[in-house]
Amino acid sequence: MDASGLPVERSTKPYLIGLGLALLLTAIPFALVAANALPRFTTLVIIAVAAILQILVHFRFFLQISFRSTPFENLAALAFAAILIIFMVGGTLWIMFDLHHRMMV
Amino acid sequence: MTAGISTTTVSGVIPASAAQKYEEKAFGFWIYLMSDAIIFALLFATYVVMLDNTAGGPTGKQLFSIERAAGGTALLLLSSATFGFASVALATSNRLRVLQWLAVTAVLGLGFLFLEFGEFRSMIVEGAGPDRSGFLSAFFALVGTHGLHVSVGIIWIVVMIGQVSIKGLTRPVASRVMRLGLFWHFLDIIWIGIFSIVYLPGVL
Numbered sequence A: 001m002d003a004s005g006l007p008v009e010r011s012t013k014p015y016l017i018g019l020g021l022a023l024l025l026t027a028i029p030f031a032l033v034a035a036n037a038l039p040r041f042t043t044l045v046i047i048a049v050a051a052i053l054q055i056l057v058h059f060r061f062f063l064q065i066s067f068r069s070t071p072f073e074n075l076a077a078l079a080f081a082a083i084l085i086i087f088m089v090g091g092t093l094w095i096m097f098d099l100h101h102r103m104m105v
Numbered sequence B: 001m002t003a004g005i006s007t008t009t010v011s012g013v014i015p016a017s018a019a020q021k022y023e024e025k026a027f028g029f030w031i032y033l034m035s036d037a038i039i040f041a042l043l044f045a046t047y048v049v050m051l052d053n054t055a056g057g058p059t060g061k062q063l064f065s066i067e068r069a070a071g072g073t074a075l076l077l078l079s080s081a082t083f084g085f086a087s088v089a090l091a092t093s094n095r096l097r098v099l100q101w102l103a104v105t106a107v108l109g110l111g112f113l114f115l116e117f118g119e120f121r122s123m124i125v126e127g128a129g130p131d132r133s134g135f136l137s138a139f140f141a142l143v144g145t146h147g148l149h150v151s152v153g154i155i156w157i158v159v160m161i162g163q164v165s166i167k168g169l170t171r172p173v174a175s176r177v178m179r180l181g182l183f184w185h186f187l188d189i190i191w192i193g194i195f196s197i198v199y200l201p202g203v204l
Helices: A013-035 A040-062 A072-104 B017-048 B065-091 B095-125 B132-166 B171-203
Strands: none
Touching: A013 A040, A013 B065, A013 B171, A040 B065, A040 B171, A072 B017, B017 B132, B017 B171, B065 B095, B065 B171, B095 B132, B095 B171, B132 B171
């Protein structure tokens, strides 16, 4: 994504690379859950890592975000949204599970 | 190839005032997507908080099918790539290819919705609708909001197929297709969260 808001990418290569990587990062967690071979916690960690990597792959190859071409304002909006999400989701889970824990004892 | 019908190509020199207009629209749409991401993030948080509140009703393990989740994931991921091919065709002013890839993307999106509505329908028939428990309310709110976005995206794709057919690859049309592309790729990113937080841990 660049500042123009108009199509600039003239090669299918980034989309094919993105598709390949995303398929791999999807297949790994699905296969692990289907096989159910590893301990539950290990599988959950691998699912989380694969999801974060796949989100980065989508950002880079599908949304075509890069530090070089993407305008600073767009990156700042993305970073701000990420900070809000971490505070709001993290805060929600912290408060609600803490409350749940206190109600149980 | 009928691409020559459109008189305005999307590449080439753009007057500064027109360029600024598209830049502002692209940035405004990006701000919307970021606020939408926050809505989804809080629906995810609600879902995780409600995970154990099944009120004696069915759990995710009893309801979710990994095969169906994998099918929906594959369709949506492929549709993100095919939209990318439509963007490339747009950059190279190949009108027929733009129409073809947009149509393929819409069909893949419809396939995804078919699986999702099938899942919702069978859950509601089994008595596991959104009114059954807090867990199911949160599930339908999260996955349903995503499905609603995909539905709107498909309507938007159909509208853009119409605009590309009638108006050609003019700059306003091209900039709309690019914003639709941001929307569509964004929905696929939300889906990564849904299969990683809802379906995979649910069936594990």
